[in-house]
Amino acid sequence: MGGCGVFKRFVEIGRIAFVSFGRHAGKLVAIVDVIDQNRALVDGPCSGVRRQAMPFKCMQLTDFVIKFPHSARQKCVRRAWEKENINEKWAATRWAKKIEAREKKAKMTDFDRYKVMKAKKMVSASVWFLYRVSAFKQ
Numbered sequence: 001m002g003g004c005g006v007f008k009r010f011v012e013i014g015r016i017a018f019v020s021f022g023r024h025a026g027k028l029v030a031i032v033d034v035i036d037q038n039r040a041l042v043d044g045p046c047s048g049v050r051r052q053a054m055p056f057k058c059m060q061l062t063d064f065v066i067k068f069p070h071s072a073r074q075k076c077v078r079r080a081w082e083k084e085n086i087n088e089k090w091a092a093t094r095w096a097k098k099i100e101a102r103e104k105k106a107k108m109t110d111f112d113r114y115k116v117m118k119a120k121k122m123v124s125a126s127v128w129f130l131y132r133v134s135a136f137k138q
Contacts, residue, residue, distance in 0.1 A: 008063075013034075013068070014031065014068055014080070017060060018060045024044070024048075027047040030066060038056060039056065040056065041071075046082065068080045
């Protein structure tokens with residue numbers, strides 16, 4: 001069998017994970033140590049998550065990996081996190097932008113939704129008009 005594997009994101013020391021639900025939902029953590037097949041010791045030095053055991057069910061692995069030794073102290077993890085600019089890299093991903101857009105949409109008021117609806121109608125009408133004009137010219 002060739003070297004082309006299906007999975008690209010593996011549980012490893014230094015892997016950055018997004019906490020999808022639980023008390024720290026929406027925050028990034030770094031895997032510091034693997035406890036067993038269900039849990040890992042995680043630390044989020046720049047996201048406000050204290051070092052704790054967290055089940056893999058609560059985490060979604062990202063593409064980011066930082067280098068630090070096995071069971072490193074928080075200071076070492078923070079230094080590696082800041083050196084790799086994880087927060088800036090995360091903010092630039094499509095994943096983070098989708099989450100931000102979803103939160104922004106959820107915070108919209110009724111009037112904001114009305115303005116968006118009117119803007120969509122205007123764009124749709126102008127596209128339809130331009131299509132009809134170009135169709136009659138041919």
